[in-house]
Structures are given as structure tokens and as C-alpha cells.
Amino acid sequence: MQAILLCGGMGTRLRSVVSDRPKPMADICGKPFLQYLLEMLREKGITEVIFALGYMGEMIEEYFQDGSAFGLKIAYSYEEDPLGTGGAIRNALPKIMEEEVLVLNADTYFPMDYQGLYRFHQENDGDFSLATRAVPDISRYGAVRRDVAGRILAWNEKLEDGGQPLAGEINGGIYVMKKSLIAEIPEGKQSLEQDCVPKWLSEGKRIFGLPFDGYFMDIGIPKDYQQFITDVEQGKHGK
Template sequence: MKNKLVLKETTDLYEVVEALDRTGIGALALVDHDERLIGILTDGDLRRAILRKETKIENIINKSPAVLLYGTPKQTIISKLKQLHRRHIPLVDVNGLFVDLFAIDNIDFVSRDNFVVIMAGGLGTRLGKLTEHKPKPLLNIGDRPILRHMIEHARDQGFRNFLLCVNYKKELIYDYFGNGEKYGVNIRYIEENKRMGTAGALSLISKELLEKPFFVVNGDVITNLDFDDLLVAHRKTSSIATMCVRSYSHEVPYGVIECKKNGEIIDIKEKPQYDFNINAGIYVIDPEALKVLPSDTFYDMPQLFIDLKRRNFDIGSYSIDDYWIDIGKPQDYEQAQKLWSLIDGLI
């Protein structure tokens, strides 16, 4: 395998540099005779070593790289690399033996013309002073606004056409993103002149734009969702609309008493836990579903699903098991900041 080199006691720097050059991806995995990963070396590691005038291989290689299990879905690997701001990651088997070196540069990113509609017009009143001078989608998580995280995450999966539905302090969103060119995407804006809910603004969009299934995303969501997998799952069903859901557990902090009408106790459950599926605020919608929308009025996305069901359309769900957080309250925002700090600290 050209992306690895068995590191021996006699291996010199010249041999490592030569092997690194052969990979063509700017990275090399170093393994022992048993194929156990020792570490990786990148072009950047080599340049920094030269500047330090360092020639000992053991002082140059990264001996503690992040790794993933071989067979991990491609999009999960890409999402991980994006989180770590890395281009390469070693893949190992269940015994920890090196299998391959995944390089993001080798991925052929297909550009998809499905639109991503982001509802970015909310007031964010539950966040108090945090949204006094800027709309919630422009609040930073780490070094970037919430909205930019979502746009770049979808962009990196090949989705480059965005519609931003804006209202509160919309000029700040215009100023930050413009037409999207500097972020490698195409952005158009839908102006809400009044509160439209999480689906009402869809009635303002030209039907000619939305000729294929499109995504709708709440503007206060941070997630590493695989958009392509969601789209594939939606297309495999007969559903006219698919809602992303997430498992949520709630523990009642008391003993729950089940009684008959006459007061007789039937059962006692001490601090029971109940599991639910909650709405994750991410959807795939077929254009035909837009015919159900009322014109230019307040309308929420759950109501759209209810109305579609009443008209005997099939509606589906898609479970999100990975990272997801809805930033609705100050404590949610603090949690998102902490989680991002943990990810950033791995770099």
C-alpha cells in the first residue's frame, strides 16, 4: 500500500520523505512489522521540522493521531475531518491494526442542485440579551456563526444552493454572507415582512426554484447530519415529506403511581424513564407538498405534516443519532460552546 511505510530502526529521513512523496496525498502512515500504527507524517509536519532543523523521525511524526474504525461511513469520516480541521485520518481494524489512510483530497465532491432552505428569520427572544443586537443565526459557536456552520457543513457535502428566509436584523445577515460567493455557495434571500413560522415563508418562494426535493432547516440548529444520506433515505420511500427526529429520554424525578378511579393503587414505578422521538427541525420536502401551504400567512412545519397526513399523503421520519443541538435557550448556547471547545481542543 503506497500510503504507508514500515518504520525500521534503519529507516532514515530521506526514505520517509521519498515514501511521503509517493503517496501523492501529502500524508504517510508509519507502521511497525505487525501493521500496528505508530503515527502519521504530513507535508506540514515535514516543513515545520525543517524550520526547526529537526532530523530525527521520532520527533517529527504525529504519534497520537485521531483514528477511525475501517468501514466507518464515508460521510462520517468527512464530518470528523471537518471537525478536526484535518485532511487525513488513519483507518484501523477492530484490533487496532492499520488498514488505510483516508484523504479528503481524494474525494470527488459532486455538486447537487437541491436547495437548502434555512429559516433564519426568528426573533430569538428566549436568548435574551444575546440577540439584542444580532439575530440568533449570527451568534458564534467557536469562531463562526451558527448559520455559517450549517451552510459550510451542507456545502462540504455538495449542496451549494441556499435560500435564507430572513426577518429580524436581516441586514446583518446580508452583510455577512452576501451572495455566498466567498463561501463557495449561491445564496438567495426570502424576506419575511411579518412572522411566518417555520414553514410560512415557503409560500413566498418561486415554485420554479424548487423543482426537486429540497431541505428545510431551522436556523438555530447545529448538527453533523449526513444530508446526502437523508436525501437518499427520503427518495427510497413514497413520502412526500420527511422529518428528522431524535430520540429523547425523560426521567420523572418522582415515583409514578397508577390508580383506578376508586383510588386503588395498581402499580408504583419509581422514577420511570420515558423515551420519545422529537422533531429535530430538519426536513426534506417534495415540491408537490407546497400546494398545501396557505399563502403569505403564519404556518409551522409540524402543521404542514399534519395537513399532508390529513390529505392521505405519506410522511416519513429519519433518525439522527449523531451530534445535534437546538440553540433555543441560553443553556443550549452554553452547551454548544462547550462542545465546540472540546472538539477544537483536539486540534
């Protein structure tokens, strides 16, 4: 299974502590966050990766090169101007060699069952399937709702509970997508979360979610970046 890693974000919320490199290259105990992510994916049988690069992407290619030193086969897709998550996936289309592809946010560490999500996607003849994750506070993310079969009913819902933390199920930032669906994304700047998925839901595309638990960390803000460093130091990030 091929995987696209979305590495093109500017990382503005993390800039106060990581200013000299793209966010996925943030230092974690002497090696970049992205290396932890790739090592975890390799252990789970994913060895072909497409990096969708933007801001300071050359630093990523210089470090990982063709991937052979890491037991991987790596290709690179560059955006000349910021394309958003949907646009970056569309831009990588010429490098996708299979009918379904795994897509991941490169700032999130979520060692779930990738093969299980892929099987779920195929069993449901999904166009787009995502890993969901229950969290104690959805305020940073927006919630998703599923029916009993896993079909997505609501996406990026903004729920409030009088200013108190509200538990719910969120998009885990890991997807399986049909190549034919990716081809439908218009060229240019597109947000997967704000533009593409809402449109596909309105069109009746087969969009499913499968819940996973276990370790989950998005390093997009300084507090969680520091927490991931602590978790790596204590050996907690694989649990």
C-alpha cells in the same frame, strides 16, 4: 440539492444573551452560528442555499452576501411580516429550482446524513420526510411516532411521565419536501409544525421519518447556546 434555511424567528428565548442580532448569527468563538452550519452543509455536498429571512435578516445578507466567499450560492427570501415556519417556506417558493428541497431550522446543528435522508424520501415517494432524533427528554420538543416502514403515525405528541424526563424520538428540524407540497401551503402566516403537518397527516400525505444519531444541538435557549460554545471549543460538535 438546494436547501432552505429558516432564519426568520425572533429568538425571544435567547434574547437575554443574544440581543443585538438574529439568533442564527449568535457569536460562537468569534464567528456566527450560521457559518458553522453552512460549513458543515458544504462539506456534505450542499452548496445552494436559500435564506428565509425575517427579524434583522439584513445582518445575515450583509455578512454572507452571494455566498461565494464561503463556497456557496446563496439567495434570499424576505418576509415583510412574521409568516411562521410554513409561511416562510411558502414565501421562498419562487426561488426553489428543483422538485425536492431540503429545509432546515437555522438554529439547530445536526451533522447527519442529508443525502441519506434525500434517498430515503425518494425511495418512499414521500411528500415530506424528516430526520428524527432520539433524546433523553422530549419535553422541549414533542414526540413523533413511526411505523416499521417509517411512516409517521403521530406528530408533536405531548407525553408526560409524572414530571420526570421522558425519553423519546423527536423531530430533528431537517426535512425534504416536494415543491408541489410547498405550493399547497396557504400564503400568509402558517406554522409548519402546528398547521401544515397535522393537516397533511389528516389528508393522508406520504410523510416519513428516518432516525439519525450523533451530535445534536438546538441553540434556542441560553443553556444550550453556552453548551454549543463549549462543544466547539473542545472540538466535540462534529461527532
